[in-house]
Amino acid sequence: MIGSFDSKVPDGPMAEKWTNHKFNMKLVNPANKRKFEVIVVGTGLAGASAAATMGELGYKVKAFTYSDTPRRAHSIAAQGGINAAKNYQNDGDSVHRLFYDTVKGGDYRSREANVHRLAEVSVNIIDQCVAQGVPFAREYAGQLDNRSFGGAQVSRTFYARGQTGQQLLIGAYSALMRQVSKGSVELHTRTEMLDLIVEDGVARGIVTRDLVTGDVRSHTAHAVVLATGGYGNVYYLSTNAMMCNVTAGWRAHRQGALFANPCYTQIHPTCIPASDEFQSKLTLMSESLRNDGRIWVPRSHDETRMAKDIPDDERYYYLEEKYPAFGNLVPRDVASRNAKTVVDQGMGVGPLKNGVFLDFADAIARDGEQTVREKYGNLFDMYERITGENPYERPMRIYPATHYTMGGLWVDYELQSNVPGLFVVGEANFSDHGANRLGASALMQGLADGYFVLPYTIGNYLAPLLGQGKLSEDDPICQAAVQGVADQTKKWLSVGGTQSVDYYHRELGKLVWDYIGMERDKAGLEKAMTEIPALREEFEKNVRVLGDGQSLNSSLEKVGRVADFFELAELKARDALEREESCGGHFRSESQTPEGEALRNDEDFAHVAAWEWGGDPGSAIKHKEELTFEEVALTQRSYK
Amino acid sequence: MSEETLNLTLKVWRQEGPNAKGRFETYQLSDISTHMSFLEMMDVLNEQLIAKGEVPVEIESDCREGICGTCGCMINGRAHGPEKATATCQLHMRSFSDGDTIVVEPFLASSFPIIKDLAVDRAPLDRIIEAGGYISISTGSAPDANLIPVPKDTADAAFDGAACIGCGACVAACPNSAGQLFTSAKIQHLNLLPQGQAERWARTESMVETMEDYFGSCTNHGECHEACPKEIPLDFIAYTNRDYMKSKRKNRKLQGQA
Numbered sequence: 017m018i019g020s021f022d023s024k025v026p027d028g029p030m031a032e033k034w035t036n037h038k039f040n041m042k043l044v045n046p047a048n049k050r051k052f053e054v055i056v057v058g059t060g061l062a063g064a065s066a067a068a069t070m071g072e073l074g075y076k077v078k079a080f081t082y083s084d085t086p087r088r089a090h091s092i093a094a095q096g097g098i099n100a101a102k103n104y105q106n107d108g109d110s111v112h113r114l115f116y117d118t119v120k121g122g123d124y125r126s127r128e129a130n131v132h133r134l135a136e137v138s139v140n141i142i143d144q145c146v147a148q149g150v151p152f153a154r155e156y157a158g159q160l161d162n163r164s165f166g167g168a169q170v171s172r173t174f175y176a177r178g179q180t181g182q183q184l185l186i187g188a189y190s191a192l193m194r195q196v197s198k199g200s201v202e203l204h205t206r207t208e209m210l211d212l213i214v215e216d217g218v219a220r221g222i223v224t225r226d227l228v229t230g231d232v233r234s235h236t237a238h239a240v241v242l243a244t245g246g247y248g249n250v251y252y253l254s255t256n257a258m259m260c261n262v263t264a265g266w267r268a269h270r271q272g273a274l275f276a277n278p279c280y281t282q283i284h285p286t287c288i289p290a291s292d293e294f295q296s297k298l299t300l301m302s303e304s305l306r307n308d309g310r311i312w313v314p315r316s317h318d319e320t321r322m323a324k325d326i327p328d329d330e331r332y333y334y335l336e337e338k339y340p341a342f343g344n345l346v347p348r349d350v351a352s353r354n355a356k357t358v359v360d361q362g363m364g365v366g367p368l369k370n371g372v373f374l375d376f377a378d379a380i381a382r383d384g385e386q387t388v389r390e391k392y393g394n395l396f397d398m399y400e401r402i403t404g405e406n407p408y409e410r411p412m413r414i415y416p417a418t419h420y421t422m423g424g425l426w427v428d429y430e431l432q433s434n435v436p437g438l439f440v441v442g443e444a445n446f447s448d449h450g451a452n453r454l455g456a457s458a459l460m461q462g463l464a465d466g467y468f469v470l471p472y473t474i475g476n477y478l479a480p481l482l483g484q485g486k487l488s489e490d491d492p493i494c495q496a497a498v499q500g501v502a503d504q505t506k507k508w509l510s511v512g513g514t515q516s517v518d519y520y521h522r523e524l525g526k527l528v529w530d531y532i533g534m535e536r537d538k539a540g541l542e543k544a545m546t547e548i549p550a551l552r553e554e555f556e557k558n559v560r561v562l563g564d565g566q567s568l569n570s571s572l573e574k575v576g577r578v579a580d581f582f583e584l585a586e587l588k589a590r591d592a593l594e595r596e597e598s599c600g601g602h603f604r605s606e607s608q609t610p611e612g613e614a615l616r617n618d619e620d621f622a623h624v625a626a627w628e629w630g631g632d633p634g635s636a637i638k639h640k641e642e643l644t645f646e647e648v649a650l651t652q653r654s655y656k
Numbered sequence: 657m658s659e660e661t662l663n664l665t666l667k668v669w670r671q672e673g674p675n676a677k678g679r680f681e682t683y684q685l686s687d688i689s690t691h692m693s694f695l696e697m698m699d700v701l702n703e704q705l706i707a708k709g710e711v712p713v714e715i716e717s718d719c720r721e722g723i724c725g726t727c728g729c730m731i732n733g734r735a736h737g738p739e740k741a742t743a744t745c746q747l748h749m750r751s752f753s754d755g756d757t758i759v760v761e762p763f764l765a766s767s768f769p770i771i772k773d774l775a776v777d778r779a780p781l782d783r784i785i786e787a788g789g790y791i792s793i794s795t796g797s798a799p800d801a802n803l804i805p806v807p808k809d810t811a812d813a814a815f816d817g818a819a820c821i822g823c824g825a826c827v828a829a830c831p832n833s834a835g836q837l838f839t840s841a842k843i844q845h846l847n848l849l850p851q852g853q854a855e856r857w858a859r860t861e862s863m864v865e866t867m868e869d870y871f872g873s874c875t876n877h878g879e880c881h882e883a884c885p886k887e888i889p890l891d892f893i894a895y896t897n898r899d900y901m902k903s904k905r906k907n908r909k910l911q912g913q914a
């Protein structure tokens with residue numbers, strides 16, 4: 017294995033680790049910062065905030081995005097909000113409580129020290145964003161408003177109508193553009209990273225392809241930061257944007273970076289079901305809807321009546337029946353799995369029988385249509401725009417969809433991967449959410465990493481390198497890496513098969529969803545491990561990529577991304593197979609309580625599974641980072 | 657939910673590259689479900705082209721939920737198509753009828769050169785932001801968030817500007833290819849907030865003048881607002897004109913010239 021697999025968690029009491037570590041880290045003096053070049057790949061919340069902050073500090077930064085402008089990154093689509101332990105509502109929140117909730121919510125599969133730091137810096141994020149002009153919701157007197165989100169017992173979520181992600185990203189993007197105008201950040205748009213350059217076990221740069229001209233070249237620097245998001249599109253259908261992919265992270269993995277916990281995926285229970293074979297992506301409906309909507313399916317498998325004509329005793333309110341205490345507000349994974357169960361049993365609703373009802377009739381009868389409209393009007397409109405159905409008159413149809421991936425490149429406490437000089441931030445790393453992420457915590461982590469963690473920790477790596485140059489872009493190592501990418505691009509254009517890239521992506525997605533979706537078992541995972549490579553072989557021989565490599569060609573961009581998804585999918589199956597327990601977003605049917613709840617096995621699996629590339633997708637080598645819990649006692653979840 | 661399908665004729669602008677000569681190609685599509693989105697219909701077209709060995713149409717999109725601003729083309733001569741407050745990716749085929757001919761062109765504006773087919777280069781929008789679309793506050797130097805009270809009305813008004821997704825439809829819809837709606841949305845988002853006051857005049861002057869370097873002038877047609885998927889109010893243009901006039905005077909004063 018390249019480099020070091022030491023979590024580097026500092027000693028000392030949990031609440032003092034970060035403060036002490038900040039003091040102990042080496043510093044780069046202000047005049048020397050400009051002697052260091054840093055590459056940042058990805059300009060979502062994590063990447064834009066990291067690039068902007070390092071630019072402010074004086075580093076020479078190069079930022080890359082495959083979009084036409086940094087503001088398009090998928091962080092923009094987050095609706096709900098961002099958590100912070102501000103305790104503005106005086107309802108008993110604290111850094112410790114946010115830390116505790118996050119460790120517990122992650123089903124005890126995250127690293128305590130990282131999570132504690134996340135909770136600590138959460139308060140600084142809100143200050144920073146407000147100062148940038150992020151228009152968070154306000155009380156009439158001008159103070160910030162908060163709400164409780166995703167079942168949290170305190171109101172710690174800051175929000176900006178239904179578009180918190182867009183507003184935070186505009187904040188980070190504007191900070192980034194300020195540095196671009198000052199010349200401290202050099203921005204490369206429509207440029208995709210296609211390889212990591214490693215020399216003697218140290219990350220030295222990247223290979224990129226200009227998506228407009230097809231030009232392939234290298235960029236070298238003293239450090240490389242990946243902020244390239246999650247891998248949810250391995251399922252083909254997900255709430256991720258069309259271009260989200262695992263390519264940057266996967267290519268780094270192939271160069272030696274460990275990939276941790278690929279089996280952890282969050283499935284969001286309230287998305288709009290697919291309407292046909294050509295469905296290209298799924299849209300999330302905020303989970304706040306579950307506060308007032310009642311979830312049910314008809315008991316009869318061949319129900320043909322309209323929902324409102326089905327009498328109460330012929331309706332199956334399965335969450336309310338099974339979980340009387342929490343009812344429709346059970347956690348995301350429980351709600352998702354139960355929806356799958358009833359649909360699999362043939363009780364699904366809608367033309368494809370692929371959804372369940374989320375019904376507001378009772379809320380409307382109780383509170384009046386006006387009240388419901390005030391609370392959820394924009395969501396109802398969005399639903400109607402997509403489905404053409406009016407949710408005030410008939411129940412919504414919902415079904416779970418892949419939403420977020422907790423796994424990612426392995427990083428230590430300083431957000432450095434095992435490959436020295438390669439740092440990973442935001443959803444692209446595995447670090448803070450364990451096996452399941454709490455609502456409104458993704459934005460928090462992206463910005464924590466980018467604004468307040470990486471800009472410090474990267475200095476600790478760079479300081480001793482003072483006086484060392486970066487690798488020359490004419491170096492044979494760079495030339496070979498560039499040649500490799502150029503050859504690969506040509507290869508895809510010359511396969512000359514019969515099926516489109518999307519066809520294979522869709523087929524792969526079906527396998528991943530069926531076998532490594534909401535519920536996994538040994539037999540299915542073993543099937544996945546033979547069927548995925550078989551389909552990959554066919555894909556490599558039979559994919560059809562038309563057009564050329566010297567102009568915008570989205571099929572060509574996609575084919576490489578799908579190839580990486582194939583390899584990731586195989587590792588994901590293996591990781592899921594070997595994790596013989598249920599935890600968070602990973603449910604193994606063999607490992608459940610008598611009531612059908614996820615059953616962890618802390619004895620054998622309280623570890624991070626970090627996989628090393630073994631030369632081909634089937635021969636990954638597992639390394640384990642044992643997790644220890646000093647502050648939060650391990651307990652079994654129960655929602656009965 | 658009624659299952660209906662459409663037979664359509666598409667006239668799509670094809671252009672191999674920025675300097676190539678473009679042309680309309682006509683394609684027939686049958687059995688398009690009304691539940692499909694417009695972009696899914698274009699996916700179907702592309703699948704058919706690939707099956708026939710023809711190069712698919714480049715049409716950009718990413719979030720497909722109306723928030724990232726990547727998508728956008730002229731549909732029957734209208735930026736983002738026929739529905740109000742709807743980005744191209746949110747447009748569904750139930751807005752069309754069986755037998756329709758649909759003309760699909762790229763966003764048309766001299767400041768948005770065509771890259772290929774329906775994909776255009778909207779980089780000038782970034783240049784406007786670079787010219788001052790930010791509040792200069794370096795990481796770590798912010799005061800506690802609740803130290804700056806922002807009245808709800810002010811926050812809501814600023815939000816109306818901040819809702820702009822940077823799609824450029826306003827420019828494409830404008831007979832003069834003016835960039836006023838986008839620029840005003842961005843300026844007013846920050847100018848309305850207390851945090852944005854320190855740089856208000858410098859920001860306004862710089863962003864407006866950068867806009868003028870790239871885009872045509874506004875003659876109050878209002879087409880921008882009609883096309884805007886986020887319904888950015890036209891008032892913002894008036895506020896910005898006012899701020900710009902003032903900025904001329906204020907900025908001179910600040911330099912000690914008046």
Ligand code: SF4
Pocket residue numbers: 819820821822823824825826827837838841880883884885886887888
């Ligand atoms: S003002 Fe409206 S049309 Fe113009 S870029 Fe913003 S969202 Fe698009």
Ligand code: FES
Pocket residue numbers: 716717718719720721722723724725726727728743744745746821
């Ligand atoms: S694709 Fe994002 S707004 Fe249309």
